[in-house]
Structure formats: structure tokens, C-alpha cells
Amino acid sequence: MERQYTRLDEARNLIDPLIKGIKDEESKRGAYVHLYGVGLLASLIALKRGCSRKIAELAEIAGMLHDLLTYVDRAEDTDDHAHKCADYAKEHVLKKLKSFTDEELDMIYFGIYNHSDKGIKGSRFDEIIKDADAAQHALRNPQENYFYQMPRVQQVLKELI
Numbered sequence: 001m002e003r004q005y006t007r008l009d010e011a012r013n014l015i016d017p018l019i020k021g022i023k024d025e026e027s028k029r030g031a032y033v034h035l036y037g038v039g040l041l042a043s044l045i046a047l048k049r050g051c052s053r054k055i056a057e058l059a060e061i062a063g064m065l066h067d068l069l070t071y072v073d074r075a076e077d078t079d080d081h082a083h084k085c086a087d088y089a090k091e092h093v094l095k096k097l098k099s100f101t102d103e104e105l106d107m108i109y110f111g112i113y114n115h116s117d118k119g120i121k122g123s124r125f126d127e128i129i130k131d132a133d134a135a136q137h138a139l140r141n142p143q144e145n146y147f148y149q150m151p152r153v154q155q156v157l158k159e160l161i
């Protein structure tokens with residue numbers, strides 16, 4: 001069976017050149033590890049929660065984009081970074097995607113926009129992105145307590161393991 005070209009490939013074709021263009025090698029490595037890690041976990045969490053594969057695809061894309069600007073421009077790694085990352089994603093990726101509906105693009109945009117509000121319970125989709133973000137930080141270093149002990153992380157791990 002031939003590998004399908006999916007909407008995710010359309011998104012990746014826009015996202016990858018932005019990551020490849022990051023000059024600083026450490027930032028570039030961090031971008032691949034964290035953004036692809038959060039994308040993968042977001043897809044897994046969405047499916048685990050009974051969402052459709054279409055929603056899992058949107059979650060994967062939101063995960064891949066959620067912090068992209070902070071790796072492209074370290075100066076943007078601020079408290080407000082989620083909002084800036086959402087606007088950057090819209091300008092450089094979401095606006096250019098042809099095969100998604102406006103409603104789907106809004107879901108991705110707000111998933112990115114709200115991902116720092118981890119103390120608030122948001123929409124089902126937003127929570128997938130927040131949980132994937134927190135879980136990726138914890139899972140890349142399971143012996144480190146800072147992320148591992150967060151109630152959000154404990155909750156997600158209970159759900160997944």
C-alpha cells in the first residue's frame with residue numbers, strides 16, 4: 001500500500017522549513033524534540049479520549065506549532081508567548097493551509113493561544129494541547145520532579161498508562 005499524502009503533510013511542509021531555518025543548533029534540536037513530541041502526545045491523547053482521527057490530526061498540528069516562535073526567536077520566550085506563538089502560526093502556517101475549514105483552523109489557533117493557561121480548564125481540544133505539553137516535559141526526563149509532580153501530569157499519566 002502506498003503512503004498517503006495527508007493534510008498533516010501539507011502542514012509539515014510549511015512547518016519543517018521554519019524549523020530548519022533556525023540558526024542556533026540547540027534551539028533547532030529543542031524545536032524538533034519538543035514540538036514533535038507534543039504533537040505526537042497530543043495525537044495520542046486525542047485518540048485515547050475518543051476523538052476522531054481528524055481531531056487527532058488537528059491536535060498533532062497544534063502541538064507542532066504551539067511553541068514554534070519561541071525557538072525561532074528566543075526573545076519571544078515570555079509569559080505572553082502562547083498568544084505570540086498563535087499569531088506567528090497563523091501568519092506563517094495556518095493562513096497558507098488550503099485543505100482545512102475555518103473552524104478547524106480556529107481550533108488549532110486557539111489550542112496554541114490558550115496552551116499556557118494550565119490553571120484553567122478550557123475546551124476539550126485546548127486541554128489536549130496543554131496536557132500533551134506538560135506530559136512531554138515530564139516524559140523526556142521521568143526522574144526529574146518539577147514536571148512529573150504536577151497534578152496535570154499525574155492525571156495524564158494515569159489516563160495513558
Ligand SMILES: [Fe+2]
Nearest residue numbers: 034066067133
Ligand atoms: Fe511547550
